[in-house]
Amino acid sequence: MNIRPRRPEDDQRLIDIYHQYEKIFMMTLDDWRFHMDGRAREEGKQPLMMVGEIDGQIVGDWYIERHWSGVDGTFFAVVEVDRDHTAHGYGSTLWND
16 A cells, blocks of 8 residues: 555545545535645644555545644544445554554
Protein backbone atom coordinates (compact mmCIF):
# COMPACT_ATOMS: atom_id res chain seq x y z
CA MET A 1 0.00 0.00 0.00
CA ASN A 2 1.23 3.47 -0.87
CA ILE A 3 0.35 5.98 1.87
CA ARG A 4 0.61 9.67 1.05
CA PRO A 5 -0.86 13.03 2.11
CA ARG A 6 -4.36 13.91 0.95
CA ARG A 7 -4.56 16.17 -2.09
CA PRO A 8 -7.60 18.24 -3.16
CA GLU A 9 -8.11 16.04 -6.21
CA ASP A 10 -8.67 13.10 -3.79
CA ASP A 11 -11.62 14.74 -2.08
CA GLN A 12 -14.52 13.29 -4.10
CA ARG A 13 -13.21 9.75 -3.59
CA LEU A 14 -12.72 10.43 0.13
CA ILE A 15 -16.27 11.80 0.42
CA ASP A 16 -17.56 8.63 -1.24
CA ILE A 17 -15.76 6.48 1.34
CA TYR A 18 -16.91 8.77 4.20
CA HIS A 19 -20.55 8.47 3.09
CA GLN A 20 -20.34 4.66 3.35
CA TYR A 21 -20.04 5.06 7.13
CA GLU A 22 -21.64 8.42 7.97
CA LYS A 23 -25.40 8.74 7.76
CA ILE A 24 -25.97 11.89 9.84
CA PHE A 25 -23.40 14.48 8.73
CA MET A 26 -23.70 14.08 4.97
CA MET A 27 -21.12 16.60 3.81
CA THR A 28 -21.02 17.95 0.29
CA LEU A 29 -17.69 18.38 -1.46
CA ASP A 30 -17.69 22.07 -0.47
CA ASP A 31 -18.49 21.16 3.16
CA TRP A 32 -15.63 18.65 3.16
CA ARG A 33 -13.13 21.15 1.81
CA PHE A 34 -14.25 23.77 4.31
CA HIS A 35 -13.81 21.25 7.13
CA MET A 36 -10.39 20.15 5.92
CA ASP A 37 -8.96 23.41 4.63
CA GLY A 38 -11.14 26.43 5.26
CA ARG A 39 -12.02 26.53 8.93
CA ALA A 40 -10.12 29.07 10.95
CA ARG A 41 -7.81 27.03 13.13
CA GLU A 42 -5.21 27.87 15.65
CA GLU A 43 -1.64 27.14 14.63
CA GLY A 44 -0.83 23.50 15.23
CA LYS A 45 -4.47 22.41 15.21
CA GLN A 46 -4.85 21.75 11.50
CA PRO A 47 -6.11 18.26 10.63
CA LEU A 48 -3.82 15.76 8.99
CA MET A 49 -5.14 13.22 6.50
CA MET A 50 -3.27 10.51 4.66
CA VAL A 51 -4.70 8.28 1.94
CA GLY A 52 -3.88 4.67 1.16
CA GLU A 53 -3.64 3.56 -2.44
CA ILE A 54 -3.51 0.15 -4.04
CA ASP A 55 -2.58 0.13 -7.72
CA GLY A 56 -3.17 3.90 -7.83
CA GLN A 57 -6.72 3.69 -6.42
CA ILE A 58 -7.58 5.19 -3.04
CA VAL A 59 -8.92 2.40 -0.84
CA GLY A 60 -8.89 4.21 2.52
CA ASP A 61 -7.61 7.03 4.65
CA TRP A 62 -6.67 8.10 8.14
CA TYR A 63 -7.43 11.44 9.71
CA ILE A 64 -6.34 13.07 12.96
CA GLU A 65 -6.89 16.45 14.56
CA ARG A 66 -6.76 17.92 18.04
CA HIS A 67 -9.97 17.24 19.90
CA TRP A 68 -12.45 20.13 20.02
CA SER A 69 -12.42 20.01 23.86
CA GLY A 70 -9.01 21.64 23.91
CA VAL A 71 -7.73 19.18 26.51
CA ASP A 72 -4.00 19.00 25.94
CA GLY A 73 -2.90 15.74 24.35
CA THR A 74 -6.43 14.74 23.29
CA PHE A 75 -7.07 13.93 19.63
CA PHE A 76 -9.84 12.73 17.35
CA ALA A 77 -8.65 10.05 14.92
CA VAL A 78 -10.39 7.81 12.40
CA VAL A 79 -9.45 5.21 9.82
CA GLU A 80 -11.85 4.44 6.97
CA VAL A 81 -11.56 1.77 4.29
CA ASP A 82 -13.83 1.47 1.27
CA ARG A 83 -16.24 -1.38 1.99
CA ASP A 84 -15.29 -3.05 -1.29
CA HIS A 85 -11.69 -3.28 -0.01
CA THR A 86 -12.14 -4.48 3.57
CA ALA A 87 -10.66 -7.68 5.05
CA HIS A 88 -7.27 -7.18 3.38
CA GLY A 89 -5.49 -5.52 6.31
CA TYR A 90 -5.65 -2.05 4.76
CA GLY A 91 -7.23 -0.47 7.84
CA SER A 92 -4.53 -1.94 10.09
CA THR A 93 -1.83 -0.72 7.71
CA LEU A 94 -3.31 2.79 7.75
CA TRP A 95 -3.70 2.75 11.55
CA ASN A 96 -0.09 1.68 12.03
CA ASP A 97 1.14 4.46 9.75
